[in-house]
Amino acid sequence: MIFLKLALKSLKNRMLATGLTVLSISLSIGLLLTVERAQRAAEDGFNQTISKTDLIVGARSGPLQLVLYTVFNIGNATHNISFSTYQEIAKHPAIAWTIPYSLGDGHRGFRVVGTNQDFFKYYHFRKNQKVGFAAGRPFQELTDVVIGSEVARQLQYKMGQNIVVSHGVTKEEGFQHHDDLPFQISGIMAATGTPLDRAVYISLEAMEALHLEHSENLKKENIKPDAITSFFVGTHSRLDILKLQREINAFAKEPLLAIIPGVALAELWEGLSYAERILRLISLMVLIVGFMAMLIALTTTLNERRREMAILRAVGAQSKHILGLLVFESALLTFLGVVGGVILSLGLVAALAPWIESKFGLYLAGSALTQTELFYILGALAAGTVIGLIPAFKAQNQALKDGLSVRF
Amino acid sequence: MSLNSPLIEIRDLHFTYEGQATPTLFVPEFTVDSGEELFLFGPSGSGKTTLLEIISGVLAPQSGCLRILGQDLTKMTPAQRDAFRAEHVGYVFQSFNLIPYLSVYENIELPIRLSAVRKQRLGTVDVDMVIRAICGNLGISDLLDKNVTQISVGQQQRVAVARALLGKPQLLLCDEPTSALDTDHREKFLRLLFELAELYETTVVFVSHDRNIEKLFSRSLSMNTINKATS
Numbered sequence: 001m002i003f004l005k006l007a008l009k010s011l012k013n014r015m016l017a018t019g020l021t022v023l024s025i026s027l028s029i030g031l032l033l034t035v036e037r038a039q040r041a042a043e044d045g046f047n048q049t050i051s052k053t054d055l056i057v058g059a060r061s062g063p064l065q066l067v068l069y070t071v072f073n074i075g076n077a078t079h080n081i082s083f084s085t086y087q088e089i090a091k092h093p094a095i096a097w098t099i100p101y102s103l104g105d106g107h108r109g110f111r112v113v114g115t116n117q118d119f120f121k122y123y124h125f126r127k128n129q130k131v132g133f134a135a136g137r138p139f140q141e142l143t144d145v146v147i148g149s150e151v152a153r154q155l156q157y158k159m160g161q162n163i164v165v166s167h168g169v170t171k172e173e174g175f176q177h178h179d180d181l182p183f184q185i186s187g188i189m190a191a192t193g194t195p196l197d198r199a200v201y202i203s204l205e206a207m208e209a210l211h212l213e214h215s216e217n218l219k220k221e222n223i224k225p226d227a228i229t230s231f232f233v234g235t236h237s238r239l240d241i242l243k244l245q246r247e248i249n250a251f252a253k254e255p256l257l258a259i260i261p262g263v264a265l266a267e268l269w270e271g272l273s274y275a276e277r278i279l280r281l282i283s284l285m286v287l288i289v290g291f292m293a294m295l296i297a298l299t300t301t302l303n304e305r306r307r308e309m310a311i312l313r314a315v316g317a318q319s320k321h322i323l324g325l326l327v328f329e330s331a332l333l334t335f336l337g338v339v340g341g342v343i344l345s346l347g348l349v350a351a352l353a354p355w356i357e358s359k360f361g362l363y364l365a366g367s368a369l370t371q372t373e374l375f376y377i378l379g380a381l382a383a384g385t386v387i388g389l390i391p392a393f394k395a396q397n398q399a400l401k402d403g404l405s406v407r408f
Numbered sequence: 409m410s411l412n413s414p415l416i417e418i419r420d421l422h423f424t425y426e427g428q429a430t431p432t433l434f435v436p437e438f439t440v441d442s443g444e445e446l447f448l449f450g451p452s453g454s455g456k457t458t459l460l461e462i463i464s465g466v467l468a469p470q471s472g473c474l475r476i477l478g479q480d481l482t483k484m485t486p487a488q489r490d491a492f493r494a495e496h497v498g499y500v501f502q503s504f505n506l507i508p509y510l511s512v513y514e515n516i517e518l519p520i521r522l523s524a525v526r527k528q529r530l531g532t533v534d535v536d537m538v539i540r541a542i543c544g545n546l547g548i549s550d551l552l553d554k555n556v557t558q559i560s561v562g563q564q565q566r567v568a569v570a571r572a573l574l575g576k577p578q579l580l581l582c583d584e585p586t587s588a589l590d591t592d593h594r595e596k597f598l599r600l601l602f603e604l605a606e607l608y609e610t611t612v613v614f615v616s617h618d619r620n621i622e623k624l625f626s627r628s629l630s631m632n633t634i635n636k637a638t639s
């Protein structure tokens with residue numbers, strides 16, 4: 001078709017302006033899509049920090065606090081749960097498994113967690129992933145310690161190395177150290193991309209031993225933990241979760257709080273999502289700037305193109321053809337920009353994915369183009385075309401008013 | 409269309425530019441017969457370009473009768489007038505006739521790309537052959553693949569004529585296309601133009617303020633005998 005050819009040749013003739021316009025749209029679409037993708041990955045990653053756990057139980061406090069200190073290693077518990085309470089609840093017939101979790105001690109800025117073998121057996125994240133080992137094995141002896149991948153990386157710890165665990169999550173020296181009980185690294189966990197990577201794991205008994213006055217010559221069998229911070233619960237049937245939650249919350253001997261992690265995480269994300277909204281808003285603004293650049297490029301060339309329009313009219317083009325030509329041009333620019341943006345975004349994600357995974361624990365998996373992206377793409381195409389109407393109407397009017405006698 | 413009716417027939421035509429108080433054109437009577445080579449002269453501002461734009465249907469008169477090839481242009485919608493122009497009229501400007509980003513060849517073939525009727529008139533003959541034949545007549549055969557910015561003004565005007573005449577329009581309107589040419593080139597240009605116009609049985613209406621070329625035409629008229637608008 002002649003107008004397609006005219007549009008293409010005309011755009012080619014204005015290569016630099018065309019290229020820059022396409023580039024500016026590409027960059028803004030690329031940014032928008034990449035931000036969208038990263039957000040989705042962040043949300044997915046966040047919501048999948050823990051999975052398959054039906055309830056998290058701690059001493060009564062805020063649900064947010066509980067999820068923060070158990071799942072995200074942020075903050076501390078104000079109260080503990082007595083070990084007997086834990087044992088009593090764990091026997092509940094609806095419960096399939098539990099993982100006791102004892103927090104509070106720190107090692108050079110990283111959280112120390114006391115737990116047992118069930119942690120390695122039952123803790124899941126990202127749907128059905130379990131804790132794996134880059135080297136070594138779970139702790140067995142009292143003085144065995146398993147470290148998260150990030151701990152190993154940052155502190156450059158090696159298998160079999162002896163380390164000292166101190167009390168309290170702090171990097172401060174001079175804190176009360178438990179020098180009596182030297183630990184040996186028995187395992188380094190594989191990277192999970194979750195807060196698990198940033199903690200040090202020892203047995204509940206070892207945790208208890210850290211608090212004993214004289215911990216020399218201790219035997220694991222002799223130590224009985226008397227309190228834990230929280231525990232994770234898996235049920236036999238999901239139907240029991242709500243009932244079990246009510247029962248635990250109404251536990252008579254001790255004030256307890258049981259939360260459903262999925263719900264708590266969703267609420268927490270909701271609280272964080274203002275940042276997400278701001279980010280999206282910024283990329284939308286960038287998109288608007290991209291379109292403004294296109295509008296400017298199209299309108300500034302209009303004056304130079306008056307003669308071109310007059311010639312086309314003289315050889316029989318209707319004024320609606322001129323309108324169509326210009327709208328088509330801007331639609332084409334937008335289309336090229338969007339294609340460029342999608343390629344840019346895919347390329348960027350592909351190139352940066354490994355780095356983002358290791359650095360932020362965000363897995364940019366999943367489909368690249370979801371409905372949201374499609375919505376943005378179609379929206380951008382529509383917006384570009386509509387914006388193209390502005391100079392197009394102007395050109396049409398000009399062509400009608402000028403007639404054929406454009407004077408230079 | 410009966411044989412003896414004129415090609416262009418204008419009666420009591422008024423035209424006023426938008427926002428203007430007085431009419432630019434008032435033409436009580438003006439006719440052009442088929443096959444004529446008419447020269448219209450008048451000073452700058454006498455309404456020559458305006459008249460051509462009305463005849464080509466780009467501008468629409470406020471009142472009066474305007475018939476071309478027996479068809480009443482005042483009864484047509486703007487789109488119909490555009491189509492009419494595409495089919496029946498070739499137009500050559502004073503200068504800047506060509507679209508800069510198209511080659512010479514692509515500029516010439518524009519009318520048959522825009523009008524199916526113009527293309528049909530070429531019959532079964534190959535379009536490329538026709539274009540090359542016209543350009544042969546005008547002496548611009550070797551320019552066809554060039555960029556229009558690479559050719560001289562005189563050559564540009566011949567390309568514009570080739571384009572205006574491709575597909576045998578009944579009417580060729582020329583708006584001072586020779587004013588940028590020197591005397592020798594002007595005459596040469598006009599002879600080539602008339603040769604082709606006669607070949608294609610195309611009527612020529614040519615406006616200019618330069619009466620030196622008047623003698624080459626079959627008839628010559630002054631704008632003030634046609635345009636009775638007091639300006």
Ligand SMILES: Nc1ncnc2c1ncn2[C@@H]1O[C@H](COP(=O)(O)OP(=O)(O)OP(=O)(O)O)[C@@H](O)[C@H]1O
Pocket residue numbers: 401402405425426428432450451452453454455456457458459617
């Ligand atoms: N678009 C326009 N809007 C308003 N007035 C116009 C417009 N175009 C031309 N005119 C006026 O109409 C009158 C006739 O203009 P026109 O261009 O037809 O003259 P012309 O005979 O072609 O002159 P020239 O020899 O300089 O080309 C002039 O007074 C001009 O100022």
Ligand SMILES: [Mg+2]
Pocket residue numbers: 456457458583
């Ligand atoms: Mg003029």
